[in-house]
Amino acid sequence: MKVLNQQVRLPILSEKKISLCIKREDTLHPFISGNKFRKLKYNLLHAKEIKATTLLTFGGAYSNHIAATAYAGKENGIKTVGVIRGEELVSKWQHNPTLAFAKENGMEFKFISREAYRQKNNSEFLTNLQLEFPNSFVLPEGGANDLAVKGCEEILTERDADFNVVCSAVGTGGTIAGIINSANKNQLVLGFPALKGDFLKEDICKFANNTNWELINSYNFGGYAKVTSELINFINSFKNETSIPLDPVYTGKMVYGILDLVRKNYFAPGTKIVAIHTGGLQGIKGMNSLLLKKKLPLINE
Incomplete structure (x- = not known):
């Protein structure tokens, strides 16, 4: 099963000499993405x-x-x-x-x-x-258990070996554990938690075998399922510029964080990054119904 690595072309990436691809795992299945x-x-x-x-x-x-x-x-x-x-x-x-x-x-x-x-x-x-x-x-x-981690170990393939950095959103920790286990030792795995709190590290360690990973805790936007106008505007703008839809709970926060780190020179020039699109787009409809009640901008579907 082949998943496209979609190149992101944005001025900030060219300026900082960073390559960013989105691994479109969201396209695996129309409903089980x-x-x-x-x-x-x-x-x-x-x-x-x-x-x-x-x-x-x-x-x-x-x-x-x-x-x-x-x-x-x-x-x-x-x-x-x-x-x-x-x-x-x-x-x-x-x-x-x-x-x-x-x-x-x-x-x-x-x-x-x-x-x-x-x-x-x-x-x-x-x-x-x-x-x-x-x-x-x-x-x-x-769904985070040993069998789930085994499945997530199949996200990265030989085609991803050239990337220096692998990024993933983090919920319960199962997905990133699988990615950590299958990443090359010279690759850095960065996790972007959607939740507040330090408990995730312990949960990930139950399943992850390697140590070449870090959690970036600065981009949860207040915690699980919490969003702001700034995040919504970013998701809409990113889709307009790249044609890649992001969800507001996981991938939107991760990609916002990656690009913010690029701006802050976190990555050395020449770094090749792949960010895993973990799906979650079905949640946009429900989030929009909540945003409507709060009189916040809506996410483009």
Whole structure:
């Protein structure tokens, strides 16, 4: 499966003598795009091997993972259950584009309180869920487990060996762990977390075998799913100039950060960068409905 490395041509890159390509993992599949395709690949194979009849997983109202799991389940003939954070969504999910899409593709929902959701890794909580949904294979939030990391190790190929720097957005840490494991030792892997906090480093270390990586924590725009007018304007401007769409939660923040670092001379002249487009474009619709309520600019779809 060949994924295009799309060259970005912007004046700031020419001025600083930096090469930037976007690896268009978002084009892997129309509905299971980017890192979700990679993360689900071996988990689906394992679920079939153990003859599980249901995939059970976790996510919030606009989760890319929830949407992708629902479609992957339908495509592979396996039932899906989404444990969704927020009891208030019980009567509102029909108006949420991500959840409506998941339901259309056969996902059953279990809405729980935010307090209960914090127990999602608790063994007793998981045992009770498996009693409620027998013969289910449990995928963690965001899909990050050993099998997901194995899938993400396939993102980089021999064609990417010439790049000095590999950049990835970071959510739960599974994707970047796979990239770290498959990167050449002379490549630097930079992660751009979408969340605030230092806990991610520990999570990544559970799966990552190498040490040639760093996290850049300056571009989360206030935390997970938080956006500003500046970020939205950047995403729209970048798409107009390059034809590459970015999502507001992950890839938009990463590319904003990369170009800001270029401006600040973080990279030596001649550096070749590849940034992984991890998908997530399905979330734009839902984000726009929130931006509309906040009277903020909308993201061009």
